[in-house]
Each structure stands twice: as structure tokens, then as C-alpha cells.
Amino acid sequence: GCYNNTVIKFLGIANIHNIRDSLQKYSLLHRQAHLKDHAWFAQLDISQWFTHLSSVLRAAMEVTQDVSSGHSVLIHCSDGWDRTAQVTSLALLLLDPFYRTLRGFEMLIEKEWLSMGHQFTKRCGVLTPMNDHEYCPIFYQWLDCVYQLLQQAPTAFEFNEEFLLQIVENLWSCRFGTFLCKQRTRAGHTPCSRTVIIALVISQPLSAF
DSSP: OOOTTOOOOOOOOOOHHHHHHHHHHHHHGGGOTTSOHHHHHHHHHHHTHHHHHHHHHHHHHHHHHHHHTTOOOOOOOSSSSSHHHHHHHHHHHHHOGGGGSHHHHHHHHIIIIITTTOOHHHHHTSSSOTTSTTOOOHHHHHHHHHHHHHHHOGGGOSSOHHHHHHHHHHHTTOOBGGGTSOGGGGGGOHHHHTSBOTHHHHTSOGGGO
16 A cells, blocks of 8 residues: 655665675785786776665665654665665664764664674574575675764764774674574574673773774
8 A cells, every 4th residue: 555745765775696796806806906006996896895885875874864854764675684774773873873882883783683683694604604695794794884984984983993893803703692693583592692792892991992
């Protein structure tokens, strides 16, 4: 059915297969330092990594503007825990300065990623083959989006890029239950019950970030 005074917007964010292919091409550039500048930047353009980052950031900005104007916004992708989590968490980051603090950022991950059931093990290739068709660096892409915002407005954040790098490092370290299970099954999942939560570790010391 239709709702009066409702606008449907398709934000054109690429699917997991495009993002996976894009990161593979982007990662290859780090092993192609021999290329001349014009050739290197041509390959960077072909990877479309920054194009995809821009799409997610533009979507979050549009949501931010709509909410700031007093409109209600419903966000949903095909599964509800990939692109949806990217856009909602970035919008909250833009709208509420609390989420730009260390504690707030940790709560943001818990609220928009873990509680919504993002499948870290599948998407990050943790405990599963990285050549699996379900592998896609969705959360890593989101952290890169946060990094781009951090570069534009560093004083708006309580943390710096070292904080983001520590999260990236531990995304694949398997040290923390945070990234080993999806929230809906964490209570009875052995790896999660036997590991510590990353928030307990990255909260200290504050001076490092």
C-alpha cells in the first residue's frame, strides 16, 4: 500500500559483491608502488573504493538532513544488517556528538551493528573462508567512512585514527567476542562466552587516542 506524504528514495549503495571486488582491487594498489603516478591513480579510479565510500556518506548525509528537518526516516537494505547499519550509524554519528566520544562510539557499534545482527564472521571472513561469497568488508568500509569524517573535522571527535586502527586490527584478531558472533545468538555461542568484549580493552588508556 501507499502512505500519504511519503517519499521513497533509492540511495544507490553498491551490494556486497561490488564492495568485495572493489576492496580487492584497492588492496592490490599497495603492492604496485612501481607504477607511475598517472597509472596508479587510474587503477585507484578503477577500484571505485572511494566512489563507494562517497555513496554511503552521501546517503548518511541525506538521512541526517531529513531528520534535522523534523522528518521520520525508515532505512532498510535487502538484509537489514549491512548497508542499513552503515547508514544509520553514520547518520547518528553526524547527528549526535555523544557518538563521537569513545564511549559513545562503542555504544554505537553495539547498538547499530551487534544488536541488529550484523554477521561479522561471514562478512569479515573470520572463522570462515575469505573466498566465500558471503565475505564482504562492510564494517571495514564503514570504519573508512568514519575515518573520512574524522579527517574533515578532527576536533569534533574525542578519538583519533589510532582508535579506529585498533578496532580494525582486532576485527580479525579473534581476541574479542564482539566480532565473533552475531548478537542474536551470542548468549549461547561458545566463542563469545569465552572472550572479552573489545570495549573493555579499547577504553583504556584514553591518552592513546
